[in-house]
Amino acid sequence: MKRYLVQTMGCQMNVHDSRRIEEVLSADGWLPTDEPALAQLIVFNTCSVREKAEHKLMSALGTVRGFKEERRDVVIAVAGCVAQQEGERLLQKARFVDVVIGPDNISELPALIAHAQGGGAPVARTVFDVHAPAFLEATPAPSKLEVTAFVTVMKGCDERCTYCVVPYTRGPERYRSSDAIIHEIRGMVEGGVREVTLLGQTVNSWHEPNADEPADEAPPWSERLARTSQFAALLRRIAVEVPELGRLRYTSPHPRHLTDELIEAHADLDVLARHVHLPVQSGSNRLLKRMLRRYTRELYLERIARLRDAVPGLTLSTDLIVGFPGETDEDFAQTLELVREAGFVAAFAFKYSPRPNTPSLKLEDDVPEAVKAARLQAVFDVVAAQQRPHLESLVGTTQRVLVEGISRTDPKRSTGRTARNEIVHVDGVDLEGAFLDVVIERANEHSLMGRRLSEAPVERPRFPHRLKVVG
Numbered sequence: 001m002k003r004y005l006v007q008t009m010g011c012q013m014n015v016h017d018s019r020r021i022e023e024v025l026s027a028d029g030w031l032p033t034d035e036p037a038l039a040q041l042i043v044f045n046t047c048s049v050r051e052k053a054e055h056k057l058m059s060a061l062g063t064v065r066g067f068k069e070e071r072r073d074v075v076i077a078v079a080g081c082v083a084q085q086e087g088e089r090l091l092q093k094a095r096f097v098d099v100v101i102g103p104d105n106i107s108e109l110p111a112l113i114a115h116a117q118g119g120g121a122p123v124a125r126t127v128f129d130v131h132a133p134a135f136l137e138a139t140p141a142p143s144k145l146e147v148t149a150f151v152t153v154m155k156g157c158d159e160r161c162t163y164c165v166v167p168y169t170r171g172p173e174r175y176r177s178s179d180a181i182i183h184e185i186r187g188m189v190e191g192g193v194r195e196v197t198l199l200g201q202t203v204n205s206w207h208e209p210n211a212d213e214p215a216d217e218a219p220p221w222s223e224r225l226a227r228t229s230q231f232a233a234l235l236r237r238i239a240v241e242v243p244e245l246g247r248l249r250y251t252s253p254h255p256r257h258l259t260d261e262l263i264e265a266h267a268d269l270d271v272l273a274r275h276v277h278l279p280v281q282s283g284s285n286r287l288l289k290r291m292l293r294r295y296t297r298e299l300y301l302e303r304i305a306r307l308r309d310a311v312p313g314l315t316l317s318t319d320l321i322v323g324f325p326g327e328t329d330e331d332f333a334q335t336l337e338l339v340r341e342a343g344f345v346a347a348f349a350f351k352y353s354p355r356p357n358t359p360s361l362k363l364e365d366d367v368p369e370a371v372k373a374a375r376l377q378a379v380f381d382v383v384a385a386q387q388r389p390h391l392e393s394l395v396g397t398t399q400r401v402l403v404e405g406i407s408r409t410d411p412k413r414s415t416g417r418t419a420r421n422e423i424v425h426v427d428g429v430d431l432e433g434a435f436l437d438v439v440i441e442r443a444n445e446h447s448l449m450g451r452r453l454s455e456a457p458v459e460r461p462r463f464p465h466r467l468k469v470v471g
């Protein structure tokens, strides 16, 4: 029996790619295992957005080196963004690695494994699928279906944020047709998925692919901006054509593509979560310009104010970088001010670190490490000070919770999320996939404790959301 182990080391896109790797392997007769000693194939699926992920890869590879020396039949593969970025170089750095494979080449994995098992030389396959973009559709085995699932709607990125490695590891933007997206979501929902998150590097720049337009020749910005309202149309189409879907999210949108049409879709579609993760990165216009984010703090704040007007009670989270080259105390003060003004209830904040191939490499990494650390802590403190009263304000209210599974800390409880993305723990098991009405009894530091309104599991309604307006 052929067994594989996939270790996922990165972001949501990376998690999504790991699922596709597992499906490709399963179709080739492989079975999963969590035990390295039982595996004939070990895949490290990497991410290079953060510097630590590369370090993590090198140390993870170190742990299997001896193992590989003892068992020459085991195939070691490295996938994901570090694989794309390093390619052949990775084979030089870790000579016991058999296969290096980029995100666009996952479907070729069985052939490359067979090549390695047949005694072939180590191989790196990292070619962007630009001219005839193929999106690997989810084909989960029935036993693998989950309550929540990701659906890729686009890949790559045409932005050139100066700190970011993604345009170089994931290539130019390519879009999937709405027909294919709807088909995949419908199949998932029929199989039991309750909540779908549309996935893309700048997900709200999605538009219907144009067969006449080569993906490696990006159209002018004016044209691309005119198209961005197509994402709102996609959301409306999903709501109309897959009415059994319980909840719809998307990640990560770019602030400058948060169009009026998208805000209107939020107002109109009950299926859309009442939470948006909208990366801001900095609150200083000077730094936003250096980062090439192509919006100002004023535009960002104006857009989220409109979003909140359209969806009262909507929660926001964000991504932030502290210590970008040239960041002064004044720049950082503006970031903290924006964090307060926006009222984020969660933030993924990171200390800047230079990434390979990125334009910001030319800028001096001049903010001392201790200053970066202090600024990072300050961001976390402000966000925590906002999250706590927000969670406490929900005590005594009834929230609709989609149960995702058993609580990681208490096997007698289940854990789910509200439409506003608050994590809720509730007594009882075997509730996975149910929408429950939960009375919130207590606020923890980052989550809520609640009790089911009725002891009987609430049947998931066939039409859990109502469309107020359809476009």
Ligand code: SF4
Residues within 6 Å of the ligand: 157, 158, 159, 160, 161, 164, 165, 166, 167, 201, 202, 254
């Ligand atoms: S929008 Fe900017 S930060 Fe996001 S993936 Fe593209 S280049 Fe990177």
